[in-house]
Amino acid sequence: xxxxxxxxxxxxxxxxxxxxxxxxxxxxxxxxxxxxxxxxNAGKGKKCYFSYEDRKNMLEAIRFVDLVIPEETWExxxxxxxxxxxxxxxxxxDWTGEFDFLKDKVDVIYLPRTPEIxxxxxxxxxxTV
Ligand code: C2G
Numbered sequence: 001x002x003x004x005x006x007x008x009x010x011x012x013x014x015x016x017x018x019x020x021x022x023x024x025x026x027x028x029x030x031x032x033x034x035x036x037x038x039x040x041n042a043g044k045g046k047k048c049y050f051s052y053e054d055r056k057n058m059l060e061a062i063r064f065v066d067l068v069i070p071e072e073t074w075e076x077x078x079x080x081x082x083x084x085x086x087x088x089x090x091x092x093x094d095w096t097g098e099f100d101f102l103k104d105k106v107d108v109i110y111l112p113r114t115p116e117i118x119x120x121x122x123x124x125x126x127x128t129v
Contacts, residue, residue: 002028
């Protein structure tokens with residue numbers, strides 16, 4: 001069973017996120033999503049509209065997603081690869097190169113983002129930024 005992992009905030013869940021998760025799952029048989037906690041997001045300078053629990057519940061309702069775990073630090077990725085027996089690490093290509101240090105442990109894949117949609121754009125279009 002090929003195990004895949006991806007990381008993210010997934011706030012104001014939209015079709016760009018869903019397409020990413022769908023393509024992550026297509027890389028294997030079991031998909032883990034490491035979801036940024038509210039505290040970790042504060043460190044990223046991101047304020048989420050939905051709480052960690054609400055974002056986690058939404059992700060768990062997606063049929064491509066098999067497990068949601070908390071992302072609490074930048075550093076946890078190395079231990080996560082071992083702890084969850086990961087074969088493939090996947091991120092959108094806005095992160096290209098940022099996680100190449102994992103290449104000695106797992107396959108690292110950067111997938112094209114869905115260009116026209118983003119949480120920031122949704123907030124801007126709604127006049128809530
Ligand atoms: N994404 C995408 N297309 C979009 C928007 C996002 O493919 N239109 C992808 C991103 O490339 C990322 C994932 O969806 O792989 C989650 O995006 P965010 O929630 O914005 O995640 P981010 O804040 O980049 O956090 O340790 C890594 C970080 O936690 C990533």
